[in-house]
Amino acid sequence: MAGASMKDIKLRIRSVESTMQITKAMQLVATSKLRRAKERMENSKPYTRISTAAISAAVACCDDPSVPYVTPRAGKRRCYVLIAGDRGLAGGYNANLFKAFSAHAEGADVCALPLGRKAVERCHRLGIETLSDDYPRVEGMSVGTCYHLARLLLDGYDTERYDELWLVYTNFVSMMSQEVVIEQLLPVQRPPEGTSHTLVSTVYELPPAETLAHVLPDFLAGRLYSALCDAFASEVAARRSAMDSATKNAGEMISDLKLRYNRARQGAITQEITEIVAGAEH
Secondary structure, eight states, X not given: OHHHHHHHHHHHHHHHXXXXXXXXXXXXXXXXXXXHHHHHHHHHHHHHHHHHHHHHHHHHHOOOTTOXXXXXXXXXXEEEEEEOOSSSOSTTHHHHHHHHHHHHHTTSXXXXXXXXXXXXXXXXXHTOEESOOOOOOOTTOOHHHHHHHHHHHHHHHHTTSOSEXXXXXXXXXXXXXXXXXEEXXXXXXXXXXXXXXXXXXXXXXXXXXXXXXXXXXXXXXXXXXXHHHHHHHHHHHHHHHHHHHHHHHHHHHHHHHHHHHHHHHHHHHHHHHHHHHHHHHO
């Protein structure tokens, strides 16, 4: 029994060591990707801040209630741009996003534009109508692709395929903290009364309503690109943390298994010595 127990423990040690090599390699890959992902995320922030300020200023100056991108509609069909991960093994990254999305969309008539393989799979599993399934990879998505997505989303809004456009993604706060953000993109929300804008004194060549229609595709494209950069950095950070924890847990398990193996081996040796001594006495 002792020999069989030792053999089982040895096989288990080898199995855990093999798993630990995989998790360690994934941790190193995530670490190498994280620096580039954070740099790309930080580079996307200035354009987002400026374009958001420009949109807020144009909306604040727009008094025309008939402007479609500002005025709420009677219908309440929502479209969600759902940015999830390309792969799993990232801790609660995808699960937290889908939980927040399900809570926000509960009871509503929805469609979605899923970005990332996990988002595409989730929409199919829930039977949610999708605008396109052609974007199963978030990593490396370009600004040009975001412009195409912005045009696709605006076409859907213009044809009244949906009445509200929402963005769901994970915001990178720090290496250990990522939070799910649900943000309304259309109709553009008017700023609260009394809010000051850095661009509110801008002189518009066209009426604010026309200016808004011209700059909105650029704004949506920039907002999508920034959210994608944030989401990918969050995914990589979550995967790095998950693989770091898995590697440490595997190391602790191996130490415990080696201790059990040594105890079993010591017990087997003691039993053999006892049997030899007993046989010599007879």
